[in-house]
Amino acid sequence: xxxxxxxxxxxxxxxxxxxxxxxxxxxxxxxxxxxxxxxxxxxxxxxxxxxxxxxxxxxxxxxxxxxxxxxxxxxxxxxxxxxxxxxxxxxxxxxxxxxxxxxxxxxxxxxxxxxxxxxxxxxxxxxxxxxxxxxxxxxxxxxxxxxxxxxxxxxxxxxxxxxxxxxxxxxxxxxxxxxxxxxxx
Numbered sequence: 001x002x003x004x005x006x007x008x009x010x011x012x013x014x015x016x017x018x019x020x021x022x023x024x025x026x027x028x029x030x031x032x033x034x035x036x037x038x039x040x041x042x043x044x045x046x047x048x049x050x051x052x053x054x055x056x057x058x059x060x061x062x063x064x065x066x067x068x069x070x071x072x073x074x075x076x077x078x079x080x081x082x083x084x085x086x087x088x089x090x091x092x093x094x095x096x097x098x099x100x101x102x103x104x105x106x107x108x109x110x111x112x113x114x115x116x117x118x119x120x121x122x123x124x125x126x127x128x129x130x131x132x133x134x135x136x137x138x139x140x141x142x143x144x145x146x147x148x149x150x151x152x153x154x155x156x157x158x159x160x161x162x163x164x165x166x167x168x169x170x171x172x173x174x175x176x177x178x179x180x181x182x183x184x185x
Contacts, residue, residue: 029134064155066152068155068156073099084137088136103152
């Protein structure tokens, strides 16, 4: 099973390599391109894993994580208007690449355990470094993106095939927000 997933991941990475980036030195261009490739490859690999494992509950949790991550990230981008280190626009804070990759890493770790999560976190950390190296973000942007992504995953994701005795989830009645907690003894 893991061999198949590894093969799928490698196929995805190889298929995305021909993408081109412009406007940076060769080194920065290559690093920026790799972060763009991983931005796409991580969610595709996560979805492929869920399909192979027939983890439909995981799909629902991943969708909630993704919507929350993207919503919070873009709400902040358009509210803060922080200029990028390379001066290209005012959408630097928080890093969208980092929020998405850390959401994926945290989802994989929470859902399937550290054996799968540790490599996913390594990839997400690389993406964060790559975004600063390519001068698209500074470390505050990357840290905020990582917090948003991982936080979203921790809110919605539960371990695969285990009984959950503790459930914590956000609730809203339209006028107010709160947290629902339930513990089964």
